[in-house]
Amino acid sequence: MRYSPKHIKSKQIWVEIIKPEKAMSACKPRSSKAPLSLWHCCLGHISEETIQNMAKEGVITGMEVEGPGSGNCSTCLKGKQTWSNIPHVTEEQSTKVLSRVFSDLCGPMETLTTEGHHYFITFTNDYSHYTHIGFCKHKDDTLTMFKIFKACAEKETGKSLKILCTDGGGEYSSNAFNSFLAKNGIKQETTNPYTPQENGVSKC
Numbered sequence: 001m002r003y004s005p006k007h008i009k010s011k012q013i014w015v016e017i018i019k020p021e022k023a024m025s026a027c028k029p030r031s032s033k034a035p036l037s038l039w040h041c042c043l044g045h046i047s048e049e050t051i052q053n054m055a056k057e058g059v060i061t062g063m064e065v066e067g068p069g070s071g072n073c074s075t076c077l078k079g080k081q082t083w084s085n086i087p088h089v090t091e092e093q094s095t096k097v098l099s100r101v102f103s104d105l106c107g108p109m110e111t112l113t114t115e116g117h118h119y120f121i122t123f124t125n126d127y128s129h130y131t132h133i134g135f136c137k138h139k140d141d142t143l144t145m146f147k148i149f150k151a152c153a154e155k156e157t158g159k160s161l162k163i164l165c166t167d168g169g170g171e172y173s174s175n176a177f178n179s180f181l182a183k184n185g186i187k188q189e190t191t192n193p194y195t196p197q198e199n200g201v202s203k204c
């Protein structure tokens, strides 16, 4: 079947009928030439060796690779980085009662206690792992709960609390909390951001 080029007007649409040979040449894919590093990014960071093999064997029509690869893609390097294991306990466990106490505030809980408590707070002795739990209605009660725990624990053991270890949450870093710690000579240690494992003694 042979067609000769002509234009047919059909309402608003112009249709051009062309010879089949011309249509084939119009569909012929153009070659794409790019540096190896760019192909590496475009193809989902597959290895540069694989890309070179693909180009060599003509797996992708029109694919042309320019120059050697750097083998130094920052995205790949970041993706391959790993974390060292984070210990769930302190490297040096306390040898005396109350020398270090871990604390964490949990909540708000969906179900309240019958007295209307939304939160609970833990105080864990690093030496014995004895844990005291208190219930609070508001986050602001953290300091009051700490004062009660400190008074009871010191009276019971005859020792002084020296270090309070927390995740650095806002309830432990208010001005009132910091001034109470300073006034009583208590040092506050905080874990690194986004590493709840470091406060593993307190985390439920």
Ligand SMILES: [Zn+2]
Binding pocket: 040, 041, 045, 073, 074, 075, 076, 077
């Ligand atoms: Zn990469």
